[in-house]
Amino acid sequence: MSIRHFGLALLLVPALQAQVTTTTLHDALLAARADRAGEPAVAAAFQQLAKEHGTPLYIYDQRYIQGQAAALRSAFAPRFPKLRILYALKANTNPAVIGLLRAEGIGAEVVSQGEIETALKVGYQGTEIMFTSSSKNPAEIRRAIELGTVLNVDSMDELGQVQAEAHRQLKQARISFRVNPGVDPHTIHQINTGIAESKFGLHLQGGLAFKAYAAAKAMPEIRIEGVHCHIGSQITETEGYTLTATKMMTFVKELKEKLGLKLDFVDLGGGLGIPYTDGQTLMSPEDLAKALEPVWKAGVATLGYEPTLWLEPGRFFVGGSGFLLTRVNTVKETPIKTFVNVDAGFNTLMRPVMYQAYHRVRVIGRTQDVQKVDIAGDVCETGDILAEARLLPKAKAGDLVVILDAGAYGFSMASEYNARPLPEEVLVEGNAVRVIRRRADFPELFRTATSAK
Ligand code: LLP
Numbered sequence: 001m002s003i004r005h006f007g008l009a010l011l012l013v014p015a016l017q018a019q020v021t022t023t024t025l026h027d028a029l030l031a032a033r034a035d036r037a038g039e040p041a042v043a044a045a046f047q048q049l050a051k052e053h054g055t056p057l058y059i060y061d062q063r064y065i066q067g068q069a070a071a072l073r074s075a076f077a078p079r080f081p082k083l084r085i086l087y088a089l090k091a092n093t094n095p096a097v098i099g100l101l102r103a104e105g106i107g108a109e110v111v112s113q114g115e116i117e118t119a120l121k122v123g124y125q126g127t128e129i130m131f132t133s134s135s136k137n138p139a140e141i142r143r144a145i146e147l148g149t150v151l152n153v154d155s156m157d158e159l160g161q162v163q164a165e166a167h168r169q170l171k172q173a174r175i176s177f178r179v180n181p182g183v184d185p186h187t188i189h190q191i192n193t194g195i196a197e198s199k200f201g202l203h204l205q206g207g208l209a210f211k212a213y214a215a216a217k218a219m220p221e222i223r224i225e226g227v228h229c230h231i232g233s234q235i236t237e238t239e240g241y242t243l244t245a246t247k248m249m250t251f252v253k254e255l256k257e258k259l260g261l262k263l264d265f266v267d268l269g270g271g272l273g274i275p276y277t278d279g280q281t282l283m284s285p286e287d288l289a290k291a292l293e294p295v296w297k298a299g300v301a302t303l304g305y306e307p308t309l310w311l312e313p314g315r316f317f318v319g320g321s322g323f324l325l326t327r328v329n330t331v332k333e334t335p336i337k338t339f340v341n342v343d344a345g346f347n348t349l350m351r352p353v354m355y356q357a358y359h360r361v362r363v364i365g366r367t368q369d370v371q372k373v374d375i376a377g378d379v380c381e382t383g384d385i386l387a388e389a390r391l392l393p394k395a396k397a398g399d400l401v402v403i404l405d406a407g408a409y410g411f412s413m414a415s416e417y418n419a420r421p422l423p424e425e426v427l428v429e430g431n432a433v434r435v436i437r438r439r440a441d442f443p444e445l446f447r448t449a450t451s452a453k
Contacts, residue, residue: 322407
């Protein structure tokens with residue numbers, strides 16, 4: 001990994017400030033976010049990045065990630081004395097990004113053996129990892145038990161397999177169950193996970209979750225440590241969480257009263273939303289902590305003991321840290337629309353196409369001749385539109401366009417579709433740029449094809 005200091009002394013003139021300040025590349029990222037990407041100094045910063053690293057390029061802002069970790073901790077730690085925060089690796093699996101969060105004292109929540117191996121590579125112990133997936137294969141179960149990882153069990157079938165494997169290894173498997181609480185947090189359908197029709201978890205409804213705990217309790221190979229739920233992603237209001245917390249605490253009490261179980265932790269999942277549009281206001285960590293506090297305290301009072309509250313956000317930590325820098329290949333006017341064709345597509349950033357997700361777009365170094373355009377990707381599919389009907393300053397071939405809030409589920413969902421090598425990722429700290437994943441090259445496209453010479 002190379003660390004390079006950005007050679008350019010940036011002169012940024014903040015919108016409402018007359019004096020000239022010497023600032024950093026980090027400030028250029030903030031300026032782009034604040035819709036000042038047209039300013040020459042901001043443009044110079046992005047042009048330099050594109051020149052040195054090529055496009056499409058994922059740029060992450062280290063201070064943003066650290067700031068999000070601090071904000072979550074300072075909202076929750078004073079209210080919840082027994083607290084453990086994990087990072088859902090799936091949002092951004094770059095080891096440098098995970099390492100930043102690990103340095104903040106945050107644990108790892110993973111969904112596959114690949115993510116387990118990544119967490120270990122970053123320095124986590126197996127015992128610090130929580131493994132959630134509704135479909136774990138035998139190798140994954142074996143590895144998790146070997147490492148002493150908490151398996152977040154999703155079905156009775158899985159429980160049986162975990163028991164058999166633990167028996168084979170002459171070990172006790174550490175488990176929690178993922179519970180489906182039947183709560184709708186009002187988010188996009190594809191990322192709504194805690195509703196009754198979702199594939200995830202053991203339903204509270206019909207006593208399925210209770211039966212799972214009763215069965216597990218009778219198994220000497222199983223050590224029950226907690227309970228888990230995750231109701232969805234990009235959640236913007238507190239109600240879904242408070243309703244879920246109430247149901248979970250009632251369930252934990254039922255487990256204590258009827259089965260004599262005393263759980264170490266209650267994991268309320270991730271899902272904290274971030275603003276994707278200018279001026280959007282939504283639930284802050286402080287709002288969420290405040291809303292959960294009375295529900296939690298009431299639950300603890302009736303339980304007679306305090307489990308550790310676990311949270312496991314992904315997007316919240318990294319989403320806003322990420323900028324996808326792309327270059328305009330061509331601009332095309334049709335009788336219906338104007339297309340700005342860029343060198344990234346849904347192979348680079350899947351979210352707009354998969355979820356009709358909105359990401360803010362800034363044209364670098366341009367402020368004039370605002371027109372309505374579609375930012376079209378370079379994948380050969382009609383649907384490959386990254387941003388639709390946006391009013392943006394007129395862009396020309398060779399211009400740079402930056403897509404905001406691309407730090408979560410951006411690179412981690414990227415593919416080599418259309419035989420395009422995976423993009424580079426860089427981490428910005430102040431004025432320093434660190435390459436945290438180099439750009440893939442063409443031979444890497446056929447690295448695993450055994451028929452290629
Ligand atoms: N825990 C579990 C069990 C999860 O399934 C997820 C996300 C998280 C935690 C973290 O959720 P977050 O805090 O990031 O919302 N690709 C979609 C999001 C899928 C989320 C899947 N599960 C997107 O781009 O919006």
